[in-house]
Amino acid sequence: MASILIIDDDKFIRKTFLDLLAPKGHDVFTLETAEAGLAFIGTEEPDLIFLDLKLPGMDGLSFLEKLRLKKYDIPVVVITGYANVDTSVQAMKLGAKDYIRKPFNIEEILLIVDKIVQEKQRDDQLAYFQKQKDTILGYGDIIGNSKPMQNIYRFIDQVAASPKTTVLIRGETGTGKELVARAIHYKSERGNKPFIEVNCSAFQETLLEAELFGYEAGAFTNATQRKKGLMELAHNGSFFLDEIGDMAPGLQAKILKVLEKQTFRRVGGTKEIMVDTRIISASSRDIDKCIKAGTFREDLYYRLNVATVELPPLRERKEDVLILAEHFLKSYNAEFKKNILGISDSLKDRLINHSWPGNVRELKNTIERAVLFEQGKMLHGETITLTERSIKKEDEPGKISIGDQGVSLYDLERSLIIQALHKANYNQTKAAGLLGLTRETLKYRLKKYKIKH
């Protein structure tokens, strides 16, 4: 099945294409002008375009030129009115794949469509395979040999082998949840099909729904054209729902339906669309707590939680720290065109002793900064500071851990007061309430800590 755009000012020809191709299961769009065609391509990328060369307004050749300038790689078959060899040749020079002459026969069109759709599928798959050649053997970009990581590799192998199983990946921020999701996909038999990801915390509910499920024309004010959702694009592949703990309850119900029935509806649509995709979800929040707080559906949790893995924080696998650091040093050497030979002993000590609250991401960023500013042959990291995070995870309110350097009560109190003010929208009574203080006490402390808005 392909999505096919026909641009022709002749109503009869548009109808012929529509009647011929739609029953074969293709998504057929017909437009009258090249201008409308260009606008359409801005929102949806068809797999194939049939283009009349003689059009009112912009003609077919200019359309081809524009398409090429915009670097679109959509195969175009031109339709020429009569035996006009010159323009057909010109069209081929501008990148048209093929041409047909009016009057054309139906068999000819079907053959062309089949050929181009097959070619496209083959190219897509080839590109995927090329990209994943190394990946399929290893575990993508995942580095680390520690015991906890070996367990992760084993888990990846196991779930990769069962391509329908839903997977939930937990772990603190920066522990590599996304890398693991990708590795599972590429190692599985779905690996040559799309890996589609969406971050549930990045969109507001209605936007996320449109993004996930697509919409029909007229579903809302700006929906002038039908748009496929990401779920549909993930057909036969894998779908990665990141930060699932942040998903709105209304959408949770719809995702549950996808998991149970493997169907969904576009926004504003009535048709049930089938989709075969493996759902891999990830959360850095504790979902058990979200369930208790009533923000996450328990039934969905059980569905998502068929195979679960918890990625270990970096501080629990210190033996990986230097391996990772050397790896990042190499890659930033290349990126910044430097030739730093290795990591100095003093920096090694600091790296190993740090607790890495931001996990591998923090380590990666640290090495990046160190490489950027290093003037010597070895990486000393004299310009970087490694700060212990004194307030622990958001889901452990009140739990404060004291790092090796200790903690400043003065700074801590001041920072909490400022946070409370932000949270209360600068309403002092509310802020005082958040801190368990009276308004008078809060006022006194605002003065003491010299906090003004």
Ligand SMILES: Nc1ncnc2c1ncn2[C@@H]1O[C@H](COP(=O)(O)OP(=O)(O)OP(=O)(O)O)[C@@H](O)[C@H]1O
């Ligand atoms: N084991 C690893 N080997 C190599 N790089 C890693 C590893 N783990 C994480 N990284 C790198 O650290 C960064 C963070 O990883 P990733 O985005 O997968 O974390 P995450 O768990 O999804 O974090 P968040 O919860 O914040 O989204 C990425 O740049 C990733 O490439």
Ligand SMILES: [Mg+2]
């Ligand atoms: Mg992530």
